[in-house]
Amino acid sequence: RWATRQQQNENRKSVRWIEFDGKRMNVAQWAKHLGINNSTLLEALAKHPLEIALRDRGRN
Template sequence: MHKTWNGMIQRTTNPKNKSFNRYGGRGIKVCDEWLKYTNFKDWAISHGYDDSLTIERIDVNGMYCPDNCTWIPVKEQAINRRSTVWIEWNGERKNIKQWSDALGINYGTLHSRYYRSGMRPPELFEPVKK
């Protein structure tokens, strides 16, 4: 837990940190309350901290604070990035990996159709021709 807290502090305040440009360099901060480790630790424990989880900012452009953070599995966190492309179709919003899983279409196929061919729904989701 202390490693998580320290990493959060470093990437938001230390310009020499390799991740600073993606966090502190673009204005992401840690709330005043969490600058004190014991406050962060108390929040973490009361909000389901577990060594298998990682801290997640709900709003990727928001600060690290109790109202904007939660604990989630690492695999889920990979989805919540500024670079994630969200595709809305038939009233559902998913990223390319989620659509791949839901429709049974190979991820590489959807990725290539979207980025190389510029396809969008519904054409993007048509079955692969054999």
């Protein structure tokens, strides 16, 4: 089966998957969902617990 470049990239071992609130997405998908940059989300995840990092982002 042929996969798109995005699908290929999502299947890498280095992709960080996050399951939260019944949804499973990688960091890039969560950032897009929240309307923020990947780097902003990664910073938040480094500084705060998962629940705080994901709930409080995108509400600014």
